[in-house]
Structure formats: C-alpha cells, structure tokens
Amino acid sequence: MATFISVPLKKSSEVDLVKPLSKFVTATYPAAEEQADYIRSVEELNKLRKSALGRPLDKHESSLEILLRYYDQLCAVEPKFPFSENQLCLTFTWKDAFDKGSLFGGSVKLGSGAFGHIKDTVLSALNREPTMDISPETVGTLSLIMLAQAQEVFFLKATSDKMKDAIIAKLANQTADFYGDAFKQCQYKENLPKEVLPVLSAKHCIMQANAELHQSLLAKQKKRFGEEIARLQHATELVKTVASRYDEYVSVKDLSDRISRALTAAKKDNDFIYHDRVPEVKDLEHIGKAALVKATTITPPLSAKFTDLFEKMVPMAVQQSMSVYSQRKAETVNRLVGTMREATNLCNGVLASLNLPAALEDLSGDSIPQSIVEKARAIVQQGGLQSIEQLIRDLPELLTRNREILEESLKMLGDEESTDSELRSKFSQRWNRTPSGDLYKPLRAEGGNFRSVLDKAVQADQVVRERYNTHCEMIALLCKPEAELTAAIPSANPVKTLQGSEVVSVLRSQLAQLEEVKKEREGLEVEIKGVAFDMSSSFLTALAQDGAINEEALSMSQLDQSYGSYSQRVQASLRSQEELLGKVQASHQEFSKLKQSNSEANDREEMLKKLASAHDSYVEITSNLREGTKFYNDLTEILLKFQNKCSDIIFARKTERDELLKDLQQSIAREPSAPSFNVPAYQTNPAPTAADPTPAPRTVMHPLKHDPRPDPATRSRKAPRPPAKKPPSPQPNAPPNHCALQSFLAGCDTA
Structure with a gap:
C-alpha cells in the first residue's frame, strides 16, 4: 500500500494589486496608449491571481496550468516593478511565505x-x-x-x-x-x-x-x-x-x-x-x-502557454539606465545650447558697447535708428513691462508651493520615524522590523537634493530680478510711443559725410555676417534638441548578454556618436564669431576716428547703447523667467510623485506596524502576569486522577494513502486502538503518479 507524504495548502488573503501597480505605471509612463495598455495588464494580473487562489482546491492536473502561469507572470513582473519596502510596497496580512514560493x-x-x-x-x-x-x-x-x-x-x-x-x-x-x-x-x-x-x-x-x-x-x-x-x-x-x-x-x-x-x-x-x-x-x-x-x-517559464502580460515593459534595470541616459543627454544638450547662447549674449553685449548697428543707422543725428525702432516694437509685442513683471510676481508663489509639498513629504517621514523609534524603545528587541530611519535614507537623500535644487533656484531668481531692476528704466522707455522715445534720445550734429565711406560699408558687411552666424546657431539649436535615439534596445541587449548594464559606457558612446558632429559645429561657430568680432572692433575704431566727436554725439551714443542693451536684457530676462516658471511647474509634478511615494511607504509601514502591534499584544496577553509559586499542601484539594488529554495531531503534513481499503479479516482480528494513538485522517485517494505536491500550491505573495 503506497503512502505519500503531502504538504498542506497554504492560505492567502485577497490583495489589491491594481492600485499600487497602476499608481506606479501612471507615475512612470506618460499618459498615452502605452500607459493604458499597462494598466489593462495590471488588471489582468489581478484577475490571474484571484483565479490562482482557488485552483489548489481543484485536485486535478489541469488546475496547475493557472498556478504555473501565475508563477511565471510573477517572475516576469518582478524585474519590471521596483518591489521593495521603500519603493513599491504590496501590503499583506500574513507572514508565512510568499507567492512564488507556494506556486510550485x-x-x-x-x-x-x-x-x-x-x-x-x-x-x-x-x-x-x-x-x-x-x-x-x-x-x-x-x-x-x-x-x-x-x-x-x-x-x-x-x-x-x-x-x-x-x-x-x-x-x-x-x-x-x-x-x-x-x-x-x-x-x-x-x-x-x-x-x-x-x-x-x-x-x-x-x-x-x-x-x-x-x-x-x-x-x-x-x-x-x-x-x-x-x-x-x-x-x-x-x-x-x-x-x-x-x-x-x-x-x-x-x-x-x-x-x-x-x-x-x-x-x-x-x-x-x-x-x-x-x-x-x-x-x-x-x-x-x-x-x-x-x-x-526551476527555470521560468514553467507553463507552456505562458505569455507575459507586460511584454512591452522593460525591466527596472533598463528603466533606471534609461533615466540616467536621459539625464546625460539633457546635460549634453544644455551644455551645447548654453555654450551657443552665451556666445550670442557675448556678441550682443560687444555690439551694444560699440553702439552697433545703431551708430551706422544714426548718421543723420536726429532720427531714431531703425534697429532701435525694431527692438522697441519687439518688446511691446511681447507684452512689455507688464508681462515681465507678472512673471516675476508668479515665481515666489510657485516656489512656495514646491517648498510646501517637499516639507510636508519630509514631515510625514519624520512623524512615522518618530513613532517607530518610540515603539522600538518601548518593545526593544520584540520590535523586529527594519528601522524607519534606515528605510527612509534614500528618500531623505532625495528630499535633500530637492531642497538644494530649490535653494539654487532662489539664487538664480534673485540674479534675474537684480538684472531687471538695472534695465527696467530703459525697458520702460522702449515701451513708450515713438515720439516720446525720439524726444528722450539726445540730438547730435549730422555726419552724413560718412554715409558713403568704405569703413561704413565694411562694418555693415561684418555685422551682416555676425547676424548670419547667430541665425545658423538658432537652426543648430533646433537640430540639437531634435536628436532622438532609443537606447532601450541597446540596454536590453546588454542585459540579456551580460546580465548587467554598463550604462555609463553605452550612454557615453551613443552620446559621442549622436552629438560629436554638433559639438564640432558649435566650436566652429564660436571661432567664426570670435574672428568677426575682432574685425568689427577694428573697423569700429576707424569709424570712430572719422566721426565728428562732441559731447552731444557722445550723450546720444551712450543713450542708444543703453537702449540696445535694455532690449537684449529684456529678451534674456523673459527667457529666464519663462524657463523658471516651467522649471517650477515641472518640479511640482516631480515633488507630487515624491509625496505619493512617501505616502505609499508610510501607509505600508503603518499597516505593518498595526499588525506587529496586534501580534505583540496577543503575545503579551498570553504571558503569565506573575512568576509561579508553590501552593501550601493544606490548600490543595485531592482530585481523582485523570488521564492527560491527548494532543490533537499536527496537520502541517500528513500521509496520503494511495489505497486505503483495509483487509476485512485483519480488521476483525485487531483490537480497536485507543483514541490517543489514532493516526491523523488520510487525504483523499490519489493514483501513484498524481502530483503529491499539488496541495502546496496555495497563494501567498512576494512583497
């Protein structure tokens, strides 16, 4: 008679996978078709788990297919979601084991x-x-x-x-x-x-x-x-x-x-x-x-019919590498674009200091140079002082909102950590979970980085505000009607004799070449920002071949390949500008010698320089303020995700804390309230001797009889056994090749 040892069912409770996984998908992937597909896959995973929970009760070979598919799906999902105590938390109400371990x-x-x-x-x-x-x-x-x-x-x-x-x-x-x-x-x-x-x-x-x-x-x-x-x-x-x-x-x-x-x-x-x-x-x-x-x-997939619900989602290692690559790419783009913008600002500053091209347009000495008129019109079209002042007023409000989100998030962590420390001090070694202080170190470091970013942003805002205060008077003058602007500019003796001179023609040609260089930079900036390359395939290949991703080597190689030629073009543009500015300065010296010098002409030229510089500052300040506004709005979204991450882990820790407290309270309640002591003999009442109760047989495992039919003759000859020695009840019959381990396939989940 074949007797098989079986492992009993493991029970699992209902766990909502949809909410935490969908939250991660929404926070990680853009709101597009891809995100909707992943959320549908999360719902299918939850359905698969619910189906798997009831399968162990079905004592049939075919019921294993659902269990194996669920195990395979857990194996496929594990590297694609950041399951951990301080990232994506799945909260369970038991501690016996975990899903993958009980689905074999x-x-x-x-x-x-x-x-x-x-x-x-x-x-x-x-x-x-x-x-x-x-x-x-x-x-x-x-x-x-x-x-x-x-x-x-x-x-x-x-x-x-x-x-x-x-x-x-x-x-x-x-x-x-x-x-x-x-x-x-x-x-x-x-x-x-x-x-x-x-x-x-x-x-x-x-x-x-x-x-x-x-x-x-x-x-x-x-x-x-x-x-x-x-x-x-x-x-x-x-x-x-x-x-x-x-x-x-x-x-x-x-x-x-x-x-x-x-x-x-x-x-x-x-x-x-x-x-x-x-x-x-x-x-x-x-x-x-x-x-x-x-x-x-055990090499997944174990099911022949397995199809990954998250097939399009890349593993977390690839996601993290993609995130770092995106940062490297953004740094490269910002470096190239920033270099070109600095060069353009330098060029505009040099020309403004030389009063060019206004000096060439102001040979009459009494009319407004055309370049100044165009600059004044451009400022008015962009909203003038009102638009720039509104942007300046908005920044503190955006900054305050971000600070409040960050401080509230860190305060939540601090409050939970204080509670954990108090309970650890109260229960000592019984409080055997990971200390909140250790668990929150990455989150606190991340919060510290955000705080540092905000402090630097405040300093940058102050620089922009000081620059605006320096040029606001001239910017206001450029916003006035043309008649008032003309009246504000000092008159000077005409220098019409220079209109046909060779030096004026050379200067105009050189200025035109500088304008061409600046236009080329604008086009080059658009090209640099438009470069796109999908690194996920390279990272996936590296992960499959080596089991790890050398992100730095792969990213730097691709960035050099993608932006190497653009870097060379940027440097060539800088060299062209430097050469042209040298020629312009030399020509301007010759032009200044030919001009009739008097105090009125000097005052007029100084005013025109200030107006040109005010226009350039207006353009740069407006750009800085708009970038700052976008920065604060983008940071708000990032900080809200950070806040959600903090609230999720705090909720999971609170649930874990409540369970641990409940267990400790039950354990304390079972402990004797006082040490045992001897009762005097005269207080003891004699009682009839009774047999000790027979303990119930343990049911962690028990034999599974293949053919439990007894022999009638044998049974009739045997005396009945006392209840204390009665063996545990056998499991239902099963053929010799039936899977004896099937009863171990109950659900219990991996956190």
Missing part, C-alpha cells in the same frame, strides 16, 4: 526542485529570518522527501507494467536509499510533524524488502536457490519490523503475505529437491541501483 508543483520531481529552489534563494529574497515553513532546513528536507516519492512512482509504474525483476529491484533499492537520506535529514528537525519520521523509516524498510523480493525472483531464475531463500528471509525481517513499529502509519500485509508465500515455497523446494546452502545476508551480492529521477530545475 505539477509533479513530485518539480516539487523536489521547487523546494530546492526555495532553499537556495529564500535567504537572499528576505531581509529577515525566514519563517519555519520556508526555512532552508525545512524545504531542504521536503525536497529530499519529494525526490524519494518521485522515485517510488517509477517503482510502482514498473511493478504495474510487470517489468523485469532485475529492473524493479534496482528501482526499489534506489528508492530505499532516497528515503534513507530523507530520514537522516529530518531525524533531528523539530519543525516537522511527528508523523513524517516513522513514515520515512517504514518506506525505507518497505523499499528494501521489495528490492530483496524481486532480487530473490531473479536468483530463482538463475537457479541460485540458497540466495533466493536468504533474500526472502531478509525481506521477511524488514516487513516484520515495519508491521511491529509503524503499523499505525502504513500497512504491509499484502507485501508480507507475498513474501511469506514465496519463502515457504522456496524452503520446501530447497529442502526436498535442491539442498542449496543458504548464505548469510552479509555475504549476499549488493543489489544494483537505478535512479530515474532528479529534482527539476
């Missing part, structure tokens, strides 16, 4: 491999001491038990198919060895139920007896009748041991009767016919072994 099964070999896989990975997967059911010692023992049972399935199959006795003997002997190894492994394990040890010992003896029985049949075929009798006698001793010690757990009557009949017939034939010498058991040739099983290696 499908065959006893797979069960053995599953337990072995848990043994090898559980310590690295948890940041605390594992619970009893998934400790390396427990699952290592279970792996050996499952391997022995898998070998026994082959023995039963060979016996059923009436294969050669030599083969069956080797299979049985190997099975006995496997059960012996499992017995040694769990002999001193107190965390396994008491029923397991006798079943393993009985199985070891039964398999040895089967090996001796079939080897005796082989000896009979070879006319070695003494060996036949010796092996049958040894088999008889083995089954007698099982019957006397382990009859409570297994029945060997059929096997014992078969061996007894064979031994009686063999002795009769040998006594009357062959008279062959019966050797000692120690002198018998060792029976061979045939191991047909080994623990199945």
Whole structure:
C-alpha cells in the first residue's frame, strides 16, 4: 500500500494589486496608449491571481496550468516593478511565505526542485529570518522527501507494467536509499510533524524488502536457490519490523503475505529437491541501483502557454539606465545650447558697447535708428513691462508651493520615524522590523537634493530680478510711443559725410555676417534638441548578454556618436564669431576716428547703447523667467510623485506596524502576569486522577494513502486502538503518479 507524504495548502488573503501597480505605471509612463495598455495588464494580473487562489482546491492536473502561469507572470513582473519596502510596497496580512514560493508543483520531481529552489534563494529574497515553513532546513528536507516519492512512482509504474525483476529491484533499492537520506535529514528537525519520521523509516524498510523480493525472483531464475531463500528471509525481517513499529502509519500485509508465500515455497523446494546452502545476508551480492529521477530545475517559464502580460515593459534595470541616459543627454544638450547662447549674449553685449548697428543707422543725428525702432516694437509685442513683471510676481508663489509639498513629504517621514523609534524603545528587541530611519535614507537623500535644487533656484531668481531692476528704466522707455522715445534720445550734429565711406560699408558687411552666424546657431539649436535615439534596445541587449548594464559606457558612446558632429559645429561657430568680432572692433575704431566727436554725439551714443542693451536684457530676462516658471511647474509634478511615494511607504509601514502591534499584544496577553509559586499542601484539594488529554495531531503534513481499503479479516482480528494513538485522517485517494505536491500550491505573495 503506497503512502505519500503531502504538504498542506497554504492560505492567502485577497490583495489589491491594481492600485499600487497602476499608481506606479501612471507615475512612470506618460499618459498615452502605452500607459493604458499597462494598466489593462495590471488588471489582468489581478484577475490571474484571484483565479490562482482557488485552483489548489481543484485536485486535478489541469488546475496547475493557472498556478504555473501565475508563477511565471510573477517572475516576469518582478524585474519590471521596483518591489521593495521603500519603493513599491504590496501590503499583506500574513507572514508565512510568499507567492512564488507556494506556486510550485505539477509533479513530485518539480516539487523536489521547487523546494530546492526555495532553499537556495529564500535567504537572499528576505531581509529577515525566514519563517519555519520556508526555512532552508525545512524545504531542504521536503525536497529530499519529494525526490524519494518521485522515485517510488517509477517503482510502482514498473511493478504495474510487470517489468523485469532485475529492473524493479534496482528501482526499489534506489528508492530505499532516497528515503534513507530523507530520514537522516529530518531525524533531528523539530519543525516537522511527528508523523513524517516513522513514515520515512517504514518506506525505507518497505523499499528494501521489495528490492530483496524481486532480487530473490531473479536468483530463482538463475537457479541460485540458497540466495533466493536468504533474500526472502531478509525481506521477511524488514516487513516484520515495519508491521511491529509503524503499523499505525502504513500497512504491509499484502507485501508480507507475498513474501511469506514465496519463502515457504522456496524452503520446501530447497529442502526436498535442491539442498542449496543458504548464505548469510552479509555475504549476499549488493543489489544494483537505478535512479530515474532528479529534482527539476526551476527555470521560468514553467507553463507552456505562458505569455507575459507586460511584454512591452522593460525591466527596472533598463528603466533606471534609461533615466540616467536621459539625464546625460539633457546635460549634453544644455551644455551645447548654453555654450551657443552665451556666445550670442557675448556678441550682443560687444555690439551694444560699440553702439552697433545703431551708430551706422544714426548718421543723420536726429532720427531714431531703425534697429532701435525694431527692438522697441519687439518688446511691446511681447507684452512689455507688464508681462515681465507678472512673471516675476508668479515665481515666489510657485516656489512656495514646491517648498510646501517637499516639507510636508519630509514631515510625514519624520512623524512615522518618530513613532517607530518610540515603539522600538518601548518593545526593544520584540520590535523586529527594519528601522524607519534606515528605510527612509534614500528618500531623505532625495528630499535633500530637492531642497538644494530649490535653494539654487532662489539664487538664480534673485540674479534675474537684480538684472531687471538695472534695465527696467530703459525697458520702460522702449515701451513708450515713438515720439516720446525720439524726444528722450539726445540730438547730435549730422555726419552724413560718412554715409558713403568704405569703413561704413565694411562694418555693415561684418555685422551682416555676425547676424548670419547667430541665425545658423538658432537652426543648430533646433537640430540639437531634435536628436532622438532609443537606447532601450541597446540596454536590453546588454542585459540579456551580460546580465548587467554598463550604462555609463553605452550612454557615453551613443552620446559621442549622436552629438560629436554638433559639438564640432558649435566650436566652429564660436571661432567664426570670435574672428568677426575682432574685425568689427577694428573697423569700429576707424569709424570712430572719422566721426565728428562732441559731447552731444557722445550723450546720444551712450543713450542708444543703453537702449540696445535694455532690449537684449529684456529678451534674456523673459527667457529666464519663462524657463523658471516651467522649471517650477515641472518640479511640482516631480515633488507630487515624491509625496505619493512617501505616502505609499508610510501607509505600508503603518499597516505593518498595526499588525506587529496586534501580534505583540496577543503575545503579551498570553504571558503569565506573575512568576509561579508553590501552593501550601493544606490548600490543595485531592482530585481523582485523570488521564492527560491527548494532543490533537499536527496537520502541517500528513500521509496520503494511495489505497486505503483495509483487509476485512485483519480488521476483525485487531483490537480497536485507543483514541490517543489514532493516526491523523488520510487525504483523499490519489493514483501513484498524481502530483503529491499539488496541495502546496496555495497563494501567498512576494512583497
């Protein structure tokens, strides 16, 4: 009669995967078709989990497909979402194990491999001491038990198919060895139920007896009748041991009767016919072994029908590399664009200091130069003083909003950390969860970076405001009607004699070349900002080939390839400007010598310089203020995500804290309120002696009977056993090749 050890169901509670995963998707991916697809995939994952939770109750091979698909999906999802205590938290209301560890099964070999896989990975997967059911010692023992049972399935199959006795003997002997190894492994394990040890010992003896029985049949075929009798006698001793010690757990009557009949017939034939010498058991040739099983290696996907719901989503390693690459790319673009803008500002400043091109347009000495008119018109079209002052007034409000979000987020962390510290001080070593101070270090560092960014932004805002105060008077003058602007500019004696001079023509040509250089830069800036390259494929390839991503090497190589030519063009533009400015300054010196110099002309030229400089400052200040506004608005979104991250982890920690407090309170309530003391004898009332109550059998594991039909004759001869020794109820019947580990496939999730 085959008795299999089964592992009981693991129960799991309902867990909402949709909310935390959807929150991560919404915060990480832009609101587009891609985001909608991922959210639908999250909902499908939640449905798959709910379906998997009920499958262990369905005792059928086909029910494993859903469980294996769920396990495969967990393996596929794990590298794509940042599951951790301080990032994406999934909160559960139990502590026994986790989903991946309880979804293995499908065959006893797979069960053995599953337990072995848990043994090898559980310590690295948890940041605390594992619970009893998934400790390396427990699952290592279970792996050996499952391997022995898998070998026994082959023995039963060979016996059923009436294969050669030599083969069956080797299979049985190997099975006995496997059960012996499992017995040694769990002999001193107190965390396994008491029923397991006798079943393993009985199985070891039964398999040895089967090996001796079939080897005796082989000896009979070879006319070695003494060996036949010796092996049958040894088999008889083995089954007698099982019957006397382990009859409570297994029945060997059929096997014992078969061996007894064979031994009686063999002795009769040998006594009357062959008279062959019966050797000692120690002198018998060792029976061979045939191991047909080994623990199945756990390599996802385990399901043949598995399709990743998040196939388009790249792993977190790639996401992080993409984020760093985007920062490197932004730095490269900003460096190139910033270099060109600085060069343009330098050019405008030099020309303004030389009063160019206004000096060439002001040869009449009494009209407004055309360039000044155009600059005044441009300022008015952009909103003049009102627009720039409105932008300046908006900045403090945006800054305050960002500071409030940041400070509120850090305050939440501080409050939870204080609560955790108080409870840790109160409960001491019993408060055995990760300290909030250690867990929040990355978040506090991130918050410190945000605070530093805001401080630098305040300094930059002050610089812009001071520059505006310097030029606001001239900017206001440029916003006035043309008549008022003309009246504000001093008149000077005309210098019409210079209008046809060669130096004026040369200066105008050089200024036109400078304008062409600046226009080329504007086009070059658009090209630089428009460069796009998808690095995800390169990162995915590197991850697949090496198992890791050398982000810096790959990113720098691609950036050099993408922006190397643009960097050369920027440098060429700077050299052209430097050369042209040198020529302009030389020509302007010659032009100044030809002009008639007087105080009125100097005052007029100084005013025109200030107006030109005011226009350039207006353009730059407006650009800076708009960039600052965009910066604060973008930072608000980032800080809101940071705030959500903080609130999520605090919620998860609060749930964990409440559970731990509940456990501690129950533990404290069970402790005695005072030490035990001796009661005086005269206060003790004599009471009739009663038998101690029999403890209920443990149900962590129990034998699973293959064929529980009792022998009527045997049952009638046996006296009823006392209730205290009643074995645990067997599991429902299952064929020998049924997956004995299927009952372990309950849900419990990985956080």
